[in-house]
Amino acid sequence: MTGMACSVTxxxxxNVKMVQERMLSEREFLFLAELFKAFGDYTRARILFALSIHELCVCALAEVLDMSQSAISHQLRLLRAAKLVRYRKEGKNVFYALDDDHVRNLIGQGIDHIREQG
Amino acid sequence: MTGMACSVTxxxxxNVKMVQERMLSEREFLFLAELFKAFGDYTRARILFALSIHELCVCALAEVLDMSQSAISHQLRLLRAAKLVRYRKEGKNVFYALDDDHVRNLIGQGIDHIREQG
DNA sequence: ATAACATATGAACATTCAAACAGATGAGGA
DNA sequence: TCCTCATCTGTTTGAATGTTCATATGTTAT
Incomplete structure (x- = not known):
């Protein structure tokens, strides 16, 4: 169950003590994991990237990604919960956009990373 | 199945055309999703954060996270596959470290983001 | 009010994934 | 060689996740 120390120098x-002292709280790690999990899906990655280019309504996203409105809507719900997107209603339509520049930066960093290592 | 346009202005x-033109390839989005997926787990987030503080051997990680060596090793396998960590062998021990500063930056950005929005 | 449309939600199904246990590999010391 | 220790790898099991279908909510126009 719980790890045992190897031959202890x-x-x-x-090192163990130092790292343990600097570790974040369980709560923070849970948030962190949830944040990245929201990015960590093919469909959501495409949605976020699309929104990083321009604000879009749900049906436009469905068209861009060639997916059903329902599928998009379900994913947008997760992205809303993770506070990665915000939305505004305009008549029948709901327009989604990235929540802030932090999100844009994360996408950018991610793209840089994958491009650097082929 | 495939999305239909809403009342088309x-x-x-x-917007749809513009965004479609700028979208990345399927391959790139798959990589991107895989990258973030690797961060998007409570245990792996803790491992990556721990390694961002100091290089550690597997048993030290197990001790820090209070988990079995086996569980840690399985997660490290995924992190290796995602090219997020590198390792060096020293006798019986294997020491893991973050692969590059990109990884450190992503963690940092993520922490900044969650701290900004409470 | 009714119809048509945009979006959201619920339930069912399929797939993915992490944790646990057991066994395997490989290095060092007696 | 035999044994021990650190790590890795299969396999199984239960949970989490994504997609689809059907339906519900809410908005606009007739």
Whole structure:
């Protein structure tokens, strides 16, 4: 169940203690995982990238990604919950956009990373 | 199956075309999703954060996270596949570290984001 | 009010995934 | 060689996730 120490050098113990002291809270790690999980899906990655180009209504997203409105809507719900997108209603339509520049930066960093290592 | 356009304004069509033209390839989106998926797990987020503080051997990670060595090893396998960590062998031990500063930056951005919105 | 449309939601199904356990590999010491 | 230790790898099981279909909500126009 719980990990046991390997043959313990003082270096080993020192590192373990130091890292343990600096670890974030469970709550923060849960948020962090949830944030990245929201990016970590083919469909949502495409939605987020599309929105990084321009604000779009649900049906426009469905058209761009060639997917059903329902599928898009379900994913948008998750993205809303993760606070990655915001929306405004205009008549029958609902327009989605990225929540802030942090989200745009994360997408950008991600793209840079995958392009650097082929 | 495939999405249909909503009542089509010229604005709508213009946006759809523009976004479609700028979308990345399927391959790139798959990579992008895979990258973020690797971050998007409670255990892996903790591993990556721990490694952002200091290089650690598998048993040290198991100790820090209070998990079995096996569980850690399985996750490290995924992180290796995603090219997020590198490792060096030293006798019986295997020491893991973040692959590059891109990874560190992504973690940092993520933490900034969750801290900004409470 | 009724119809048509845009979006959201619920339930069912299929797939993916992490944790746990057992066994395998490989390095070092007696 | 035999044994131990650190790590890795299969396999199974239960949970989480994505997609689809059907339906519900809410808006606009007739």
């Amino acid at each position: 003082s270096e080993h113990n020192h | 010229s604005e709508h069509n213009h």
